[in-house]
Amino acid sequence: NSAPRQRSLELDEATFQQSKRLFFEALQGDKQLTRREMFALLNQANISTAGQRGYYLLWRNAQEGSICFGPMRDKQQTFVLLDEWAPNAKRMERDQALAELANRYFSSRGPATLQDFVWWSGLKVADARAGLEAIASQLRSKKIDDQTYWMPPDRESLPSISPQAHLLPGFDEYLLAYKDRSAMLETQHSQIISPGGGMFRSTIVLNGRVFGAWRRVIKKGGVSIALQPFGTPDEAENRALFKAASDYGEFLGMPVSLS
DNA sequence: AATCCTGCCTAGCGGGAGTT
DNA sequence: AACTCCCGCTAGGCAGGATT
Structure with a gap:
């Protein structure tokens, strides 16, 4: 929910859409631009990047899947178009995507709790829970001190080459x-x-x-x-x-x- | 209607490494 | 020597929903 923040920065929907077009045109064809260069694009179009305005526009364009981080140029992060950087992305429905994210988290980070997944993913508790519940039958769970930990079923205990x-x-x-x-x-x-x-x-x-x-x-x-x-x-x-x-x-x- | 709860946001912080 | 940058933290303010 970005509307209050957008208002407080005196930005409107039209300005956001304009930033989206500017970024798209500038980055199209595997171009990579630094934060400074992205801000320059906005400034040239008379969109002020003062205060948090520039950061907000970058954030929201990233949030909506238009842009993402590309490689480092010297010590600067660059931005690229998400569709070019990660082409042929699998499209999935929301509930399917939640289940997939939960699956990847618990398969790689388990044993972990629902709260861990909420924290890591930034999802709302209800969404995180829905994702976990969708894949819970494929996981093993263990209750320790009132906390339920979830992990993949095939996790072998590590060989005890100690100390390591x-x-x-x-x-x-x-x-x-x-x-x-x-x-x-x-x-x-x-x-x-x-x-x-x-x-x-x-x-x-x-x-x-x-x-x-x-x-x-x-x-x-x-x-x-x-x-x-x-x-x-x-x-x-x-x-x-x-x-x-x-x-x-x-x-x-x-x-x-x-x- | 008052209060609590929750999520969301911002500001300020911070250690170390790189840069000027 | 002073600045800048960074992958998040906490505290505190706020809004909106839930509960009493």
Whole structure:
């Protein structure tokens, strides 16, 4: 429901439709434009982008499926036409689409709760529930502490090669895809990982649980990895951490040093 | 009619990395 | 050294619907 916001920005339907045409004509033929260039198009047509007006027009065009993010150009995000960027999209009815989204979420992120899905998808609770109910018979559920968790039926338990460490980037879905993150991140440590302002630092994950934060500094001739663990790792855990760090160095193709 | 609840919106915030 | 950018958070205001 964008009408109140549109009004408060002194935009009307005709202006939105005009922006849609401008964007379409400029982007047609696999063109890619940065935010700045998109705003310039509007300004040339005497549509002010002051305040949140430009952002609103980008948002609503994206919301309605006209445009989407394309590749980065230097450090700038670009916009492209959705139909050109993702051609031959499958058309589906609303209830079918809700079921499909629920299926993809719970198949890939499960075990997860309805609230997790609501948070991740941005759907209304009623819509999210409808999607989940449509596919519930294909999922396995487990009740823990009054919460029902849904997951795919064929999920095997992971082999217990323990300890096992991963160095995950900031904003990784491992944390971000859930409303309730207490299963992998102890509440007492959440401040360190998510210090406020919605920032998520890169995490050390040890045996499935967040064990600290880390960061890298790339220097001439190698990458230096600084670990900030919550506690003191034992010898076996240290070996797992070292392996994760050297895997990362190998991925970058650089010698790695731990600090 | 008053109140509660819910969803939606905005403002302000924020750490770290890149840019000027 | 100061700015800018970013994938979201919370708090608080508001509107509209539900409940009493």
